[in-house]
Amino acid sequence: MMYTSSVSHLQMMPIQFGFQLETKFYVEGKVTWKSNQPVLYYEFYSSAQTDHIHVVPDGCVDVLFSCDGSGQWAEICGSVLMPRILTFQTSMRYFGVRFLPGHGIGAIPLKDWVEQRVGLREILPASSEWIELISSAAHFEERVHLFDKLLLPHLLGEPLPELVDYCLEQITGSRGCIAIHDLSQYTGYSTRYVRKKFEETVGFSPKLFAQIVRFQHALHMIMRDELDLLDIVHEQGYYDHSHFVNNFKKFSHLSPQQLRTELSQLRLARGMELF
Incomplete structure (x- = not known):
C-alpha cells in the first residue's frame, strides 16, 4: 500500500x-x-x-x-x-x-x-x-x-525509515489519538511489523509514544489555561476524567488539578502571565 x-x-x-x-x-x-x-x-x-x-x-x-x-x-x-x-x-x-x-x-x-x-x-x-x-x-x-x-x-540525525516517519506523522497529527490497528490499516503492514519497526527505530512502542503525545497536548492546555479539565478530557479523547487523571499522573508527578493550582499560585506570586 x-x-x-x-x-x-x-x-x-x-x-x-x-x-x-x-x-x-x-x-x-x-x-x-x-x-x-x-x-x-x-x-x-x-x-x-x-x-x-x-x-x-x-x-x-x-x-x-x-x-x-x-x-x-x-x-x-x-x-x-x-x-x-x-x-x-x-x-x-x-x-x-x-x-x-x-x-x-x-x-x-x-x-x-x-x-x-x-x-x-x-x-x-x-x-x-x-x-x-x-x-x-x-x-x-x-x-x-x-x-x-x-x-x-x-x-542533524539520519533520515528515518519511511514507515516510521509516516507513523510519527500520524500519531502527532492525531494528537496521540490513534491506535496501532489504524496505523496497520493505513500502511498495509501487520500491527506486529509496525510495532517492531517503530520500536527498533524510536526505542519504545507506538502506543507509548501516542500516550506521551496526548499527555503533552493536555499539558499544553493546562499550562496555557485554555480549557477546564472536563473540556480537556473531551478534547483529548480520554474515556472519562479518571482515565485522564491516571494517564496524566503516569507521566507527571502531579495530577492535572495540582499542576493547575501550582501555576495559579506562581502567577500570583510573580504578578504576571507565565506563558
Whole structure:
C-alpha cells in the first residue's frame, strides 16, 4: 500500500514544565533548520534554592550546556519514559536545544538515546572549542546563533525509515489519538511489523509514544489555561476524567488539578502571565 507523509512532526512543541516552574529567568525561542523542522532553544537559571528539577516524557532529545563558571560542559539527554527528578548545579545558567520527537543526534540511532545522558564531547570530539564559545556567549540570542552555525550541521540525525516517519506523522497529527490497528490499516503492514519497526527505530512502542503525545497536548492546555479539565478530557479523547487523571499522573508527578493550582499560585506570586 502507498502512503505519504505530508505534515510536520510538530503539531506543538513538547513542554518541560519543571524548567519553566522550578527555575528562574526561563526563556525560549524557536528557529527553523534546513530541513524545515523547528527546534526549540531555551535557557534557565538554577537558583541557590533549586537543584532538583522535574522532567517528564516528551519523546525529544535535548542538548544541554552549562554557561557559568569554569569547565563548561555540554551533554545530550534522551527522553525519559517516566517522570524523574534531575539534579542540576545550583546558581548556574543552562542553555538547551530540544530536537523534536523522531529526530536523533548524528549517526547514533534514535533508540539509543532513550533514558541516556552522554557528554557531547564523547559523541563529537571536535566540539570542545564550540562548547566553550556557546557557553561563554554574552546572551541567549548569541548562543542560539552560535549553536545554529557551529554545532547544528554536525548533529542533524539520519533520515528515518519511511514507515516510521509516516507513523510519527500520524500519531502527532492525531494528537496521540490513534491506535496501532489504524496505523496497520493505513500502511498495509501487520500491527506486529509496525510495532517492531517503530520500536527498533524510536526505542519504545507506538502506543507509548501516542500516550506521551496526548499527555503533552493536555499539558499544553493546562499550562496555557485554555480549557477546564472536563473540556480537556473531551478534547483529548480520554474515556472519562479518571482515565485522564491516571494517564496524566503516569507521566507527571502531579495530577492535572495540582499542576493547575501550582501555576495559579506562581502567577500570583510573580504578578504576571507565565506563558
